[in-house]
Amino acid sequence: MSKVLVIGSGAREHALAQTFLKSPQVDEVLVAPGNDGMQETGLTRLPIDANDIVSLVQAAKDQQVDLTFVGNEDPLILGVVDRFEEAGLKIFGPNAVAAQLEGSKTFAKEILTANEIPTAKAVTVNSRQEAKDAILEFDWPMVFKLDGLALGKGVTIIKDQSSADEYLQSLYQKDPTAKLVIEEFLNGVEFSIFSLVGKDGQVVHAPMAQDHKRRYDHDRGPNTGGMGAYSPLSWLRDSDAVQTVDELVDPMLAAMADRGTPFTGVLYTGVMLTAAGPKVIEFNVRFGDPEAQVVLPQLESDFYQMILDLLAGKRPEANWQTDDVYLGVVLAAPGYPQAPEKGGQVPSAADLSPLTVNYAGAKATDEGLVANGGRVATVIAHAQDTQAAQAAVYDVLDKTYGDLVYRHDIGHWAVDLGKE
Template sequence: MNVLVIGGGGREHALVKALSRSKHTEKIHAVPGNDSMKKYAEIHNGISDSDIEPIVELAVKENITWTVIGPEAPLTAGLADSLEAAGVKVFGPRKREAQLESSKTFAKNIMMKYGIPTAEYRAFTNLIEASEYVKEQGAPIVIKKDGLAAGKGVAVAMTEDEALDALREMFVEGENNPVVIEEFLEGEEFSLMVLVNGEYTLPFDIVAQDHKRAFDGDTGPNTGGMGAYAPVTHIGHDVIDEAVEKIVQPTADAMVKEGLDYFGVMYLGAIITKDGVKTIEFNARFGDPEAQVLLELLESDFIDVLEAVKNKEPYKLQFSSDSMLGVIMASQGYPKDYDKGTQVVIPESIEDEVFNSGLKHVTDDRYETAGGRVMLVTGRGNTLEDAKQAAYKNTEQIEFNNDALFYRNDIGERGV
């Protein structure tokens, strides 16, 4: 069968690779794709992932059986709705269901209505009222911009001044999006991917751990993710079971009760608190960079998985017993302003260990940076320590000018 992947980042690079391993796949198309996907797929970089009509036309023309949507923006724009209407099977929720990610207020209201464990919160559309609330509550406190923010619209403010600065930054003139202010939860965070179809849920057997802050020691601003590893061996199956039983399954059931029909990945960002597992956030797609490490460890045929979820059939996901760790190399200045066009050399010997997030191929082993998060450099091994050593050894082989790129040196430290 012919399949189509929507998106052009590292997560979509991993999806293309996973689909290329399926015995059912004849040809893969990627919109817009990236240069590193050419090994596996025909890329259509003249179409953006938000160009709904051209994507639907391409899917019909190329006789696409399955479309897998990677990023959140086309989900929020209703791409799944349009593809479904054209008779194409789509893995990714429709516009109304994608509100679980696109609207933090929507997600919080669902959780509060159905008693799903999460932080206490208030939503504000007025800067003065929000500032007064922060002064009443004190710090630490969490400030979240409603709507899509590519993982960067969150401030974990450890002081009242930080919280007030974050509020001023998030209340952008001319925007009507609410800002959500949450209770600060203390504990260890983890990411759980669950494949959902209505009330049917198929959780991954292993969890990943992302590293959101820009710099070592979990310092600096929040980012889209600076690295990830899996499995997280010190977070046991009892925690996964609790997260599914108390959070994921009730949320899937709640969506059905609300007249919604969720089909796709329900990504749970969770935290283990003294009062049990609680929800930090939901995303309506695979996490990035978690997808890259998890999908590399997935041994099940990905098309078989999609068909099982589509048909709500019992299925046992198979994962390698290896560990996988990835380190994001980012443009200096990310997640704020950064330059593009910096030359990067990736030796051919480690190309398969690198997932392209923001690189443009120039010639041979030479690339130019074209984004904030440039690449995820991975390593694999029998243990997490082996995987970590392999990943950092690979980062050392990548050549770039001076301090044009930066990365964290402590990815996976908590799990080693």
């Protein structure tokens, strides 16, 4: 029997651990550091920070781990894959150079532009004056993106000159040399595709998903790390899905290989379906959260064996369900994302039955689980279509006592587009 290490602490990592535990080959999954909501039989938490690479390598050796899977982006950008491979340990994820696809939006944009992969027009600036000059080349609205990692909160839609002036003054007062990407605003419907990329060009594409980044119903309020997601997407035409892979995903993977920095791991392609076809919004180098929580349960084959095969350069077996919709709603602490309040009561898995729950910022106390972060849990239902999944999840949530907040319209695009 095999042992797997999952690096990270959120609901995404909880979903990954649950998926590995389904494999008949896996008898234990370690999660570092995990959170107090992770209580499945066969799941063990290690009190090691996800960015403590030295300790993670040592733990993998001491625990005789057969495979490590990296959940979140920070350790990838810090080079956790490089260090594990140097130690002769099996790990799934991109090395530090390839991880710059997420670590630097400028890096990704340069490759997109050089290879004529459809994306928004953009320019990178390093000062307030450069920014003021650059915005003259764009129409309103436009998009400002912090170049580095921002936990899903680094994107701001700028609607007019006053908003631009206010944003730039605040940013460059804090950091006079901040790197900012100014980007054309794209109109359309946003969705994501996750491609698990192995050695020698083997790729498994997961079912596509749609995240809901805005904090409040009707896509209002500030961007967050994600307030809910659903998958698969009944409204997405097969031709658009094929075009996304053929014109966005495959060319990026080929470009990375051609420049001597081949990509291995999970490539997250954020897509805007515009009137001119799909265009890249962003790349991430790991599963999205909360998308992972609704995509991973759809896998009907052995996840552990699939990852081993990808690392070995073999064509893996990958069977995904196609009949039901999986829909997840994020429970967050009041005040999220600006100032989340800790200590609120968090429903237990029993309270939320028959739904599935993946925990994130949850802490165990004598009174039960309480909120210990911004996003606290993702609650998942599956049903024959999006409307039925909405009804199933909200029927439970709206009757469950709790101090947490959530959106009430996850999956609305599928319904609004008239496909269900």
